[in-house]
Amino acid sequence: MNEKAHSIRSSEQRKLTVFVDIDGVLNTEAHLRRQTRETGESTNRNWCPLAMAHLKLVVEYYNGQIVVSSTWRYDKSLEQLKALFEENGLPPHYVVDVTPSLIHNTSGPVTRGDEIRAWIDENLEQKQIRSLRTIILDDVDDGLTPFGDRFIRCDPKIGFADKEKVKRVVGLV
Numbered sequence: 719m720n721e722k723a724h725s726i727r728s729s730e731q732r733k734l735t736v737f738v739d740i741d742g743v744l745n746t747e748a749h750l751r752r753q754t755r756e757t758g759e760s761t762n763r764n765w766c767p768l769a770m771a772h773l774k775l776v777v778e779y780y781n782g783q784i785v786v787s788s789t790w791r792y793d794k795s796l797e798q799l800k801a802l803f804e805e806n807g808l809p810p811h812y813v814v815d816v817t818p819s820l821i822h823n824t825s826g827p828v829t830r831g832d833e834i835r836a837w838i839d840e841n842l843e844q845k846q847i848r849s850l851r852t853i854i855l856d857d858v859d860d861g862l863t864p865f866g867d868r869f870i871r872c873d874p875k876i877g878f879a880d881k882e883k884v885k886r887v888v889g890l891v
Contacts, residue, residue, distance in 0.1 A: 734782035734891055735852045736773070737817065737834050740790050742857030742874030744769045744806070749879075765806045768879035773855075774808050776884065780851075780891055783814045785837060787830055787856070791816040815841070829861025853887050 738744070741762070749766035753759070776782060786799050794802070800810035817833040818840070834854060854862055854869045855878055862869040867890060870883050878884070 733851055734776070734780040735785060736777060736782050737785050737787045737837075737852065737854040737856075738773070739830075739856040739858070740765070740786070740788040743788075743855045743872045743877045744773065746877035746879060747875045749877075763802060763805065765802075766877055766879050767807065769877045770806045770808060772878050772881070772884045776853075776887055777808070777812045782812065784808075784812050785814060785834075786816045787834055787854070792819060830856065830858075831861025831864060834862075834865075851891055853890065855883075 744765040745762050746766045746769060749764075749769075750760040750762070753761065753764060773784075777784060784803070786796075790799065790802075796813070796816055799816065800813045803813050804810045815837070817830070817837045820828040820833050820836060838852070852865070852868050854865055855872060856862060856869065857872045857874040857877065859869070859871060862871075867886075870886055872878055872883055873880065
């Protein structure tokens with residue numbers, strides 16, 4: 719079994735899978751403005767430290783795994799994404815995969831929700847799906863409403879730096 723498959727399969731021991739968008743969740747508008755104020759420029763490689771601290775707290779406490787659902791996956795490899803998460807304070811072993819890019823595989827409209835469902839169907843056995851604990855952190859509802867309270871919609875200004883969003887995650891898990 720390859721390393722990726724082993725990491726995902728070992729999710730039986732994991733209590734939480736977190737599907738994460740980056741812009742508007744970890745890379746917040748407020749943080750970009752703060753960077754510009756403090757340094758005269760901003761970079762999207764330097765994400766909001768508080769949002770990252772909250773994400774780290776959640777995945778460490780719940781032995782979680784991160785699956786990147788952000789459009790960043792279109793032009794960055796999994797290894798590059800892991801490096802970005804590490805640069806921003808999260809150990810890369812928590813980042814296990816990216817959702818598939820279904821837009822290239824179908825002629826009809828595709829939502830982020832479709833891609834998350836495809837990832838779950840492809841990577842988890844049926845018995846795991848029933849007991850799967852998932853959280854989706856995103857600032858846009860792109861087919862995510864059917865996930866109900868598992869979809870945590872973040873305000874793009876403050877993203878996952880909002881402690882009320884963290885409380886919602888803790889309350890669900």
